Amino acid sequence: MAETKLTTMSASKAQVLDAAAEVFMRLGADTASIDDVARQLGSTKGRIYHHFPSKGVLLAEVCLRAADFVLQKVPPVIAPDASPEENLRQMILTHVPEVLRTLPYHKVIIQSYVGVQQKSTTALERELFAQIQQERKAYENLFRDVLQAGMQDGSFRTQNISIALQSLLLLINAPVFWYRPRTDEPETFVADLSAQLADMALAALR
Amino acid sequence: MAETKLTTMSASKAQVLDAAAEVFMRLGADTASIDDVARQLGSTKGRIYHHFPSKGVLLAEVCLRAADFVLQKVPPVIAPDASPEENLRQMILTHVPEVLRTLPYHKVIIQSYVGVQQKSTTALERELFAQIQQERKAYENLFRDVLQAGMQDGSFRTQNISIALQSLLLLINAPVFWYRPRTDEPETFVADLSAQLADMALAALR
DNA sequence: AGGCAAACATACTACTGAGTATGCTGTCAA
DNA sequence: TTGACAGCATACTCAGTAGTATGTTTGCCT
Numbered sequence: 001m002a003e004t005k006l007t008t009m010s011a012s013k014a015q016v017l018d019a020a021a022e023v024f025m026r027l028g029a030d031t032a033s034i035d036d037v038a039r040q041l042g043s044t045k046g047r048i049y050h051h052f053p054s055k056g057v058l059l060a061e062v063c064l065r066a067a068d069f070v071l072q073k074v075p076p077v078i079a080p081d082a083s084p085e086e087n088l089r090q091m092i093l094t095h096v097p098e099v100l101r102t103l104p105y106h107k108v109i110i111q112s113y114v115g116v117q118q119k120s121t122t123a124l125e126r127e128l129f130a131q132i133q134q135e136r137k138a139y140e141n142l143f144r145d146v147l148q149a150g151m152q153d154g155s156f157r158t159q160n161i162s163i164a165l166q167s168l169l170l171l172i173n174a175p176v177f178w179y180r181p182r183t184d185e186p187e188t189f190v191a192d193l194s195a196q197l198a199d200m201a202l203a204a205l206r
Numbered sequence: 207m208a209e210t211k212l213t214t215m216s217a218s219k220a221q222v223l224d225a226a227a228e229v230f231m232r233l234g235a236d237t238a239s240i241d242d243v244a245r246q247l248g249s250t251k252g253r254i255y256h257h258f259p260s261k262g263v264l265l266a267e268v269c270l271r272a273a274d275f276v277l278q279k280v281p282p283v284i285a286p287d288a289s290p291e292e293n294l295r296q297m298i299l300t301h302v303p304e305v306l307r308t309l310p311y312h313k314v315i316i317q318s319y320v321g322v323q324q325k326s327t328t329a330l331e332r333e334l335f336a337q338i339q340q341e342r343k344a345y346e347n348l349f350r351d352v353l354q355a356g357m358q359d360g361s362f363r364t365q366n367i368s369i370a371l372q373s374l375l376l377l378i379n380a381p382v383f384w385y386r387p388r389t390d391e392p393e394t395f396v397a398d399l400s401a402q403l404a405d406m407a408l409a410a411l412r
Numbered sequence: 413a414g415g416c417a418a419a420c421a422t423a424c425t426a427c428t429g430a431g432t433a434t435g436c437t438g439t440c441a442a
Numbered sequence: 443t444t445g446a447c448a449g450c451a452t453a454c455t456c457a458g459t460a461g462t463a464t465g466t467t468t469g470c471c472t
Contacts, residue, residue: 036433114313160398171410205406239459240460251461252420255460260460261461
């Protein structure tokens with residue numbers, strides 16, 4: 001469904017989403033105005049409100065796309081017959097580069113992450129945000145399952161799994177907070193960063 | 207200086223700060239209006255603008271207080287002759303409960319953490335935000351120093367220290383994102399949580 | 413007593429920013 | 443050829459909000 005939406009989405013609408021992600025990232029989703037997004041596009045409001053019925057829906061679709069990015073990359077690398085440790089490592093090595101590749105989107109979704117209760121008035125907005133939460137939960141469960149499996153077969157230390165899960169998720173999303181792409185950074189930087197995060201995460205769980 | 211300010215601060219002004227932290231946490235700092243804060247206080251705007259010249263300054267002082275909370279608790283527990291591992295553990299065991307005790311303040315400061323560039327117009331606001339960044343850096347350096355010491359004496363694995371530091375800081379602040387105080391939670395929950403985070407952090411670094 | 417600040421409340425103003433109504437232009441099918 | 447619709451731009455409206463100007467009360471000092 002979401003994939004269909006993504007593939008069916010017009011190039012113009014995708015451009016609007018990219019611009020919105022960029023501007024929402026820089027100014028914050030509620031500080032940024034629709035006119036700011038329009039300016040980023042070199043257009044006017046009309047273009048945005050042609051594709052999206054409200055600012056809330058625009059924000060929701062940015063967040064939804066952020067969730068879709070990782071949801072399309074990570075599940076395929078999970079091998080049922082691999083060890084939990086190896087699975088988790090591959091998940092992290094996939095997650096981190098994909099997040100950094102689509103950084104603006106994830107910077108936006110993290111803003112709502114802080115627990116700011118949306119005041120979505122319209123039904124469509126509520127529905128979209130429910131869908132986001134559902135996708136996020138599905139994504140978390142991927143990691144919860146591998147955690148659980150690892151604790152059961154003894155590769156991971158037994159501890160409060162919710163706390164461990166939340167800590168793990170924040171650890172692998174930590175670069176979203178501080179990473180800024182630089183032209184002079186080594187080619188291997190993202191890969192090295194991912195590897196270091198995977199090492200730390202696995203060590204923290206063992 | 208900051209301590210003097212805190213002790214000299216009138217009880218009424220502290221009440222306003224508490225209310226602001228609470229409301230900013232719930233609605234987001236820029237979504238929330240001054241009237242929202244006033245309503246939380248059972249007062250009107252007048253009271254707020256009597257103590258603070260602008261919304262930006264109010265927000266800044268909330269963030270500043272958040273930084274002060276941990277800066278007053280953590281440094282005293284650092285023992286120069288203790289091992290880096292033991293020092294770091296004590297720092298975490300102090301940091302986490304203090305953060306959860308003053309949760310609204312830290313939820314607010316984390317919003318600005320996401321990288322939203324402030325558009326502080328007035329000079330006073332810029333000065334305050336500079337002070338916040340300075341205090342934050344000073345606090346980070348406490349952890350950087352103990353990390354460095356641990357890597358040099360071999361108790362911590364040698365790796366990119368900036369990445370390790372950022373990951374560590376986010377790990378120990380992770381509960382800010384998901385913790386919600388509950389009446390039915392065990393007495394020892396916060397202590398147990400802190401211990402588990404300390405274990406994970408130390409394991410991640412070794 | 414009386415006056416004088418501090419500590420608010422009330423009643424405005426000015427402006428921003430979301431949303432709308434409508435106009436314009438190219439494209440494509442019949 | 444035309445008409446009809448997608449894809450925008452332009453020009454508005456209107457509600458909400460930061461900030462101000464000005465009362466009003468309450469303690470407190472002399």
